[in-house]
Amino acid sequence: MDLEEAPDSEGSEKSELFSQKEEEEFDEGEEEEDEEQKEEEEEEEKGEEKVKTGLLNPLLQPILTGDVDSLQKIFEDPENPLYDQAEHLLLEEDIVRRNLLYAACMAGQSEVIRVLAKYGVNLNDNTARGYTLLHCAAAWGRLETLKVLVLELDVDIEALNFRKELARDVAARYSQTECVEFLDWAAARLALRKYIMKVSTTLAELEKGPGRLFKEDKNTILNACRLRSDWLETHLEALINEIFEQKQQLEDIVTPIFLKISTPRQVRSAKSVT
Incomplete structure (x- = not known):
């Protein structure tokens, strides 16, 4: 799905945001599937169903739309009903350990990344298979987000995923020429x-x-x-x-x-x- 297109629902948007690119990478070249992988797929299907039933993270919408004012109020205003659980909601992970920072990278919401970085999140954290925020932004061709991560937030450009790929290698695999350069x-x-x-x-x-x-x-x-x-x-x-x-x-x-x-x-x- 094109991230610029309006989705049918928030649930479908989150589902596709959290699956399209990385799931393609997970599945490539893996012809033999053991029992552990099957169990993981079953759990992920349950996670997708959970999304479809409307149990959405309340931070998703402001992150995807770049509503930094709302995000700042949630994190900084003690009177906000989400204040006490803001960090937990932000870092809540799916079955492959992706949190909402990955959604921000996929959507190219650079200002959101800047704002969330102030709240002590680990921008070098990775998923179950070693994909970092930088890998994510590179795969989706989010050049401005890459620049924010590297030049302003000093993320690790030498981090490797489970394929021993740098973010640069992932960008090359998806023909994201500007990101490679x-x-x-x-x-x-x-x-x-x-x-x-x-x-x-x-x-x-x-x-x-x-x-x-x-x-x-x-x-x-x-x-x-x-x-x-x-x-x-x-x-x-x-x-x-x-x-x-x-x-x-x-x-x-x-x-x-x-x-x-x-x-x-x-x-x-x-x-x-x-």
């Missing part, structure tokens, strides 16, 4: 950031040990790391190849210094002295 860009930035952290950690360890860390070398490394960190903050529109160039430049500065420190000194023998 964005996640590749985000991965390049993360690689540079992690390398800077690695260099800083190594430098701190060398200072504690007996290594030959000269002040000039230390300052060279620190300045190079600081320049790249500042560059990341001020070049949010940089292309992937430009990010890799910055990482390579840093490696070209740092590697020779660390190699020099790790190379044992040659001890001159008494015979060579005479």
Whole structure:
């Protein structure tokens, strides 16, 4: 179902929102079905029937429609009848451990995600088969939601599902080209950031040990790391190849210094002295 189309009922909307994409992924390539899987399917059918009978989560509608004012009142107004159970309702899970945050991602409700993140929810939580909110947004092609999750809320872009797929891989499987490009860009930035952290950690360890860390070398490394960190903050529109160039430049500065420190000194023998 197209998420932009008006559903016949809230029940059918929730049913389809919570099944279409991920169920396709669950079923692909699984030709052999054991008893445990059959039991899970039976339980899920019961869950779908529960939805159809009208036992709906009261947070569903404001989340799907992007009604952030109503959501904030529920979570912040002690007089609201749903106040005491707001967190429980938000994190209530279906049979495969999807909560309403997944519905927000499927619907591309980025502002809803921003608001709900303030209430201490774990944005890196995953389903029974390892799908995170990022996997979900990637599969459904919700580019703006991906940007909010990655750039503002700092979710883990390296999380893997049960297929050992990154969110980027899921986006590629569903031909979500813009999402693939964005996640590749985000991965390049993360690689540079992690390398800077690695260099800083190594430098701190060398200072504690007996290594030959000269002040000039230390300052060279620190300045190079600081320049790249500042560059990341001020070049949010940089292309992937430009990010890799910055990482390579840093490696070209740092590697020779660390190699020099790790190379044992040659001890001159008494015979060579005479």
